[in-house]
Structure formats: C-alpha cells, structure tokens
Amino acid sequence: MKPKPHLPGEFALIARYFAPLAKGFPGAYGLLDDAAVISPAPGCELVAKTDAIVGGVDFPPDAPADLVARKALRVNLSDLAAKGAIPRAYMVDLMLPDAIEEAWVAAFAAGLAHDQDEYGVHLIGGDMSSTPGPVTIAVMAFGEAPIGQIIRRGGARSGDTVFVTGTIGDAALGLRVLHGEVPELDGVSAAFLVDRYHLPRPRVTLGPHLVGIASAALDVSDGLLADLRHLSEVSKLAAVIEAPRVPFSAPARMAITANPALLATALSGGDDYEILFTAPPAAMERIAEIERALGVPITPIGNMVMPPEHNHSPVAVLDDTGLPLALASEGWTHFAGDPDR
Amino acid sequence: MKPKPHLPGEFALIARYFAPLAKGFPGAYGLLDDAAVISPAPGCELVAKTDAIVGGVDFPPDAPADLVARKALRVNLSDLAAKGAIPRAYMVDLMLPDAIEEAWVAAFAAGLAHDQDEYGVHLIGGDMSSTPGPVTIAVMAFGEAPIGQIIRRGGARSGDTVFVTGTIGDAALGLRVLHGEVPELDGVSAAFLVDRYHLPRPRVTLGPHLVGIASAALDVSDGLLADLRHLSEVSKLAAVIEAPRVPFSAPARMAITANPALLATALSGGDDYEILFTAPPAAMERIAEIERALGVPITPIGNMVMPPEHNHSPVAVLDDTGLPLALASEGWTHFAGDPDR
Numbered sequence: 001m002k003p004k005p006h007l008p009g010e011f012a013l014i015a016r017y018f019a020p021l022a023k024g025f026p027g028a029y030g031l032l033d034d035a036a037v038i039s040p041a042p043g044c045e046l047v048a049k050t051d052a053i054v055g056g057v058d059f060p061p062d063a064p065a066d067l068v069a070r071k072a073l074r075v076n077l078s079d080l081a082a083k084g085a086i087p088r089a090y091m092v093d094l095m096l097p098d099a100i101e102e103a104w105v106a107a108f109a110a111g112l113a114h115d116q117d118e119y120g121v122h123l124i125g126g127d128m129s130s131t132p133g134p135v136t137i138a139v140m141a142f143g144e145a146p147i148g149q150i151i152r153r154g155g156a157r158s159g160d161t162v163f164v165t166g167t168i169g170d171a172a173l174g175l176r177v178l179h180g181e182v183p184e185l186d187g188v189s190a191a192f193l194v195d196r197y198h199l200p201r202p203r204v205t206l207g208p209h210l211v212g213i214a215s216a217a218l219d220v221s222d223g224l225l226a227d228l229r230h231l232s233e234v235s236k237l238a239a240v241i242e243a244p245r246v247p248f249s250a251p252a253r254m255a256i257t258a259n260p261a262l263l264a265t266a267l268s269g270g271d272d273y274e275i276l277f278t279a280p281p282a283a284m285e286r287i288a289e290i291e292r293a294l295g296v297p298i299t300p301i302g303n304m305v306m307p308p309e310h311n312h313s314p315v316a317v318l319d320d321t322g323l324p325l326a327l328a329s330e331g332w333t334h335f336a337g338d339p340d341r
Numbered sequence: 342m343k344p345k346p347h348l349p350g351e352f353a354l355i356a357r358y359f360a361p362l363a364k365g366f367p368g369a370y371g372l373l374d375d376a377a378v379i380s381p382a383p384g385c386e387l388v389a390k391t392d393a394i395v396g397g398v399d400f401p402p403d404a405p406a407d408l409v410a411r412k413a414l415r416v417n418l419s420d421l422a423a424k425g426a427i428p429r430a431y432m433v434d435l436m437l438p439d440a441i442e443e444a445w446v447a448a449f450a451a452g453l454a455h456d457q458d459e460y461g462v463h464l465i466g467g468d469m470s471s472t473p474g475p476v477t478i479a480v481m482a483f484g485e486a487p488i489g490q491i492i493r494r495g496g497a498r499s500g501d502t503v504f505v506t507g508t509i510g511d512a513a514l515g516l517r518v519l520h521g522e523v524p525e526l527d528g529v530s531a532a533f534l535v536d537r538y539h540l541p542r543p544r545v546t547l548g549p550h551l552v553g554i555a556s557a558a559l560d561v562s563d564g565l566l567a568d569l570r571h572l573s574e575v576s577k578l579a580a581v582i583e584a585p586r587v588p589f590s591a592p593a594r595m596a597i598t599a600n601p602a603l604l605a606t607a608l609s610g611g612d613d614y615e616i617l618f619t620a621p622p623a624a625m626e627r628i629a630e631i632e633r634a635l636g637v638p639i640t641p642i643g644n645m646v647m648p649p650e651h652n653h654s655p656v657a658v659l660d661d662t663g664l665p666l667a668l669a670s671e672g673w674t675h676f677a678g679d680p681d682r
Binding site: 027029032033034035036037038039040045046047048049050051052053054056057058079080082083085091093095124125126127129130131132133134136138140142143145147150152153154218219234 | 368370373374375376377378379380381386387388389390391392393394395397398399420421423424426432434436465466467468470471472473474475477479481483484486488491493494495559560575
C-alpha cells in the first residue's frame, strides 16, 4: 500500500498489462470485478494447484521478468499435467519491491502472454502488493479432468513399471553450469542445460493422455529420486530403478561422462518438470502409442515392488551391474530436517 | 529452498499443522497429493478470489501469527461474500523468513483452524517457501454461487439505493488509535476500534442472501468512497451519499465528535470488509427482512444517479445541510498515481 515512485497506479497497471490477458475468459470479467467465475466442463471437475516462487530463492534476483513469469506459471501447469488435468486458467499474486520499474511489469506480462498462447490458459484474477522483500509471485492454476479420474500419487501397485517423460537432470546440471562447475562442456551444450534450468517445459499435452493409463503420477520438481520416494511412500510400496535406463540428454551425458559425480546431481537434482508415473505392464502398448503420437520420449526406468520389512529408503538405484548405488542426496526439500519423509 | 535451522522440514510442518485442516474436504487428499479437486454443487459455479498480504505492508511485522492467518483468510472470504458466493475451500502459500520459529507456524495454523470452523471452509492446498523478505501470505479462496448469479460490480442502475452493512470506518480509526492519534477515546472504545483493524468480520452469512436482490456489490476494503467510486465507474453511473446516514459504531462516533477531521478518515479509510451494494427501491422490503433475520444492520446511505456530463468524481458526499463535502483522500490504492480511476 506504500506509494511506488517508479510505477503507475495499481489499477493502471492492471488495465494496461493484465486485463488484456483476461480477454478470452468470460468469467474473468476483464479483471474489473472482485472475483472470477469458473465451471468445469460437463463430466469434469476442477483441479486446483498453487505454487509460489521467491526472488533469490527460486530464481536469481536479476532474472529477466518474462522468464520469471513463465517459470511461475509453468511450475503450476506441470503439476496439473502430472495429474492428467487440462489447464484452463490461472491467477497471479505479484509482490513487488519499490525498485521495480514499469518495464519490468511489461516484460512480466509479456511472458505470461507468451505462455497463455502456448498452453491455452487465461488469466482470471490476481493481486498486486508492494513488498520490502524480493519479487514474490504466487500462482494458482486451474485445470479440469474427468470426475474421479485425476492421477493420484498413491495409486501405484506392486509390479507396475516406473516411467519418466523426456530427460532427467538437465535443469540441475544447468544450475551447476551457471555456477561454473562443469567447465568441460562446450558452449552449445552448456547453454542447453542452462536454458532447461531457466524455463521448465511442462508436459501439458501429454499429461491428460495418461488418464486411465497411469496408476500414479507426479511431476519431477524436487528431483527424480525424491519424487519417486514420495510416490512410493503414498502408494505404500518401494521402487527399484536402473540408473543406466534413466534418460539423459546428450549434453547431460557429456557432463556426466566428464565428471561421473554429476550422476548423483542428475538423479537427485530438482526442476525437471517431467512426469514420473507408474503403469501396469498391460499398458505398455498404449504408452508406446502415446509416445509415437506426441513425439515425447517415455522411458521405463524401473519397477514398483513390495517394501522391505525394515524399510529405510523406499527407492533403490541399481547400476549397470545390478548393484545398488549410494547417492549423497535424494533431492531438495524447502526446509531442513525431515530425513524420513 | 534454503535450510531453515529453526524449523522442522516442510513435509513435517505440513503433516503436523496443515494436513489436519484438510481432513473435512475429500478433494484435498489430506494434502498428500500435488493438486486438489473441487466441483461446484449442481446449478452452481465456482467463484475464485486471491489476495495476498505482506508483513510490514498489510500487517505489523510483530502481529500475532493467528491474527495474521485469520486476516489473510478473511479478506478473501469478504470478497466471496460480496459476490454472493458461499465459501467452501481455500489454499495458502506461505513465504517465511529464516527467523520464524515452529511456534509461529503452530499459531498460524491455529488461527486458520479457528476460522475454518467459523466460516465452514477447508484448506485444500498450498505451498511453503523460505524468503529473505518479510512473512508473505497468498490465499486463494473458492466459493460457489448459482450459475450466472454472482453479484457484479457493474450492475447498478440509476435510481438504485446504495446500502452498506454493519458500520464504516472502525478499522481506519483503529489504525489511528494504534498510532496514538485519537487520545480522546476511553480504553474500551479504543480497543474496539483496534480490534476491528486487526480482524475483519467478513459478511459471509449475509452475502449469499443478496443474490437476486442486489444489483451490484463489492466489499469495502479500499475505503467506502473509493469502493463506491469503483462500483459507480464500472456501472457507468455516479453516486450521491449523505454523510449523516453513514452508519458509525458508538466508538467511531465518539472519535469523530472529539476530532471532526476523522470523518474523512472514517469515510475514506480502508479495511472495513463490510458489503457495499445497490438495489432497486422495490427490494427495500426484502432487504429489511434479511436485516431482521440475520441481525446485521443494513443501512441505506444514498442513491445511484446518472453521471454528470463532465464528470470528475462519480461520488458526491452531502453533509447534513445537503451541501457537498470535500475530503482530502478517497482511500487507498496499492501504488501511487492513478487519480482518475
């Protein structure tokens, strides 16, 4: 509520930059009302997700505003996709420090506009506040899925195959590149990995095709091993994956070959935004059809099994000789502690 | 994503303090999944609203955590109520600085628990992040209303009466009390006003009764005059209100009597969270019935009129002689500029 010398008023900013993003959604009322109205299509229910990102924590303080906007939106669309939901709309709360200029807001809105077109979603509401802290963005995304059909975390059965879309570890390796820790890479490979860190590619088209096929799913945001552990725990099972089957991009392979310690980074780093899912063996053919139809690699990497009786880690990683690998870390959590969840 | 020495892990905090708040809503999946599922009742559509609050901007940095939680939730419920929606669920993004202790989180969740019971809503999702900035809370609230029936900002017609629920100005005067600017008040009166500043009372029960009766509505958050101007502009009308008819609490009357300059504070200050609405004269009897049935004062304070041709301010305030009052400010906007909206 403090005056912001660099910026026009809140209403002018909304009218100029954000109201145009709401034009295609009647229930957004042009952002001129106090709430939005949304209904699922017949036979569907709404799927709602929120995730916030904070400057200096989830993105570099000097990151370009359009990339920040797109990341904030995409991390939410990724969750909807992993649940099998078709994205429809989103809201944004934008907390801005005084130093922000109008050009930043313009670029932020341009980033949203770009991704709205790409993913077929519409802005339907939000809030702007000033903050003495860093740029902070909370996004709430709405999708829809057939009633009772979203793909849960906890539906895996013993004997199911574990699949992952796309490639794993690019974003985590990209962050290492940014920190100068992968000097062996050529420029093109390094840029590929860094781009994957800056800009998630949520599997929005693929996700809904998994409804009725996948027994459990989530998106890989905390890291492959941590997210597989989440899926295993809620499904009350264990998972065994084979490291040589995990799909890596060519740049990721180059990085790991140059420095084998980076295998752990790739398997346990976060920000992949691929879909990790399980499916019974009978679904293999339909999954192959989806892979062909959409041109997205879908790779089997292991299996769900009954948990060992005295279970300390529900995820085992086998190397190419079939022996278990020990990894330093199983990924990110937002706060310390909590080793057993 | 930074380790937080004072706090257990994110998952432990969610399991301990937030998952219990999701128990009553099946589509929240105990906060163990990546998204929530929600459907409107037959014949209804979902109404969605988000509003964020920031420490040091929207609440004092040392405010008790339970009050902060309740304020964050209530400002959103107030918008739903003003649209005529029945609240059902909400999500919370919680950005916490490193200095926050577990006891703060416990008190925050206790505040939510209290208000869930009071308003019949359930936590269905959210996110926790660390922040180098102040405590920041984004809430998204979901309600439902009969399809096509939410009460819009822009539906007022010329000749409609302007009504307001409850009393106006208490919160703004409470803030003045906190700043030591109303020394004339006795302790009980001062405490009443301060409490109204700390804790909004959204008109959750009353709002849905206005569906089909009110022609336009919004909640009074920016200040009576600013919000009436918003309603007038979107309705393409002007409003004339009579200051002597604006309902004040006894403590507010005492403050204004002691210092008449506080009349402007009361009329233009924010944070009332009452419902400002318009209705045609024919609705007067039904409104009186609602007032009696719910025991909430509903006061006619003026009328909607055709806007003057060269319109500089669509809201006129008349004093007890019928002459227009000039006020220093027409309320808050979150950023500077924007005098004509």
